[in-house]
Amino acid sequence: MEIVIVPDAAAGGELIAAAIADLLVRKPDALLGVATGSSPLPIYQALIAKVANQALDVSRARICQLDEYVGLPQGHPESYRAVVLREVVRPLGLTETSFMGPDGSAEDIAAACADYDRALAAAGGVDLQLLGIGTDGHIGFNEPCSSLASRTRIKTLTQQTRVDNARFFDSLDEVPHHVITQGIGTILEARHLVLLATGEAKAEAVAQTVEGPVAGIVPASALQLHPHATVVVDEAAASKLKLADYFRATYAAKPHWQGI
Template sequence: MAEVVIVRDRAEAGALVADSIAALIRTRPDAVLGLATGSTPLPVYEALREKLAGVDLSQVRGFALDEYVGLPLEHHESYASVISREVVEPLGLDPQRIQTPPAHDDDLEGAGARYEAAIREAGGIDVQILGIGTDGHIGFNEPGSSFASRTRVKTLTAQTREDNARFFDSIDEVPRHCLTQGLGTILEAGHLVLLAFGEGKAEAVAGAVEGALSASLPGSAIQLHPHVTVVVDEAAASKLKFADYYRESYDNKPDWQGI
């Protein structure tokens, strides 16, 4: 079962996860981070600015979960731009060591395999940050995605496009396709950290953590991983059957030093 940590708010979640990542980097200066985009991981990236102040980050590598197909790299909402703006520049990472899926390659069919080769060459991802969609998707692995899927082109569902429309001037501007790490790819990371906030994520969180394994809810794939931490606020935890157990388990760890 995943370790579930219920926190007061986004700031507490961000500080908690950032502490763990900072400890990893201090121990392993060449750590490989799996970077998610969207609003969910922002508290983590914000907290890391303080936690990693003065730490040598020149050897840290990072791989983004996904990238839009058909959106220019220089577009404000391309994930290459988002990662640069929210992670690379604020933390002072080496931009040459941070990659997003090559969704703009001429050979798009082989782009996924090349991205996975780059991850393997880096030694694999040590800690993968994840969010979860209201329909249970992680990365852009929409319902119906195979648990063994690899990095590939996917068509975005209407729900996902609607959810992401808040970042664009209109839903018509939201791309219809993406290049995303597959569920099988994600499950190869050393540690998965899934964050979720708000009542709108409660049903997806409950299904991912306590529901049946099902391709209809891609987030349930985390149950197959030996080291998963789910960090949620009270609203996102509101449909968890064992919420009291998770709270008690966490509260009874006075020497708990991280995730």
């Protein structure tokens, strides 16, 4: 696991966008896993700017989804499919044919979960998966005590998560109780995992993820098991890292050509 400490969220977004650009130069049809929420927005903004400036060709890139609400009708503006299309796919000049995700409106949710795992494998696997982290250390919707071997499956949202997400709906009653999420085992199959965390509220979760034991109580700690995981944090999110100075020195001494 590599830890990169950056000045702020914008710098983190630029760094990760540059890594994605390098990947697309090497593999123009790379499958990019995207996450929703506020954390990855600086990455998408930096990528969109590169495309607008004609500094990056994403025309053959493919996008896949990390999670989805269960029970929202197709086309609902707050489904994660709609959010990804609105915030990532269309601004990059791509179409829905470049995009894949689980079907949260399926009658047989268990089958839809298994179908999505198979679809990811059939697509050649995820080349780079973007991740955020919750204050409790969750990734995707793999809440604390999720199995580290879990596959894409249905999960029940905590009441706090529903309250947090109610701002996107007219009322709390409209927030779904369930989601489909890639499991930790599914996430770990991506070739490169990149987690961006910003703000002091994420500092404890980052410290437990990076320097604590691998444990289901902190699902993101499973990144320690991955051969190519990068954790990018701003100064605030890095504030509880005991080895922060070591991480800074290691990255400063890294050959520029190696990237992240």
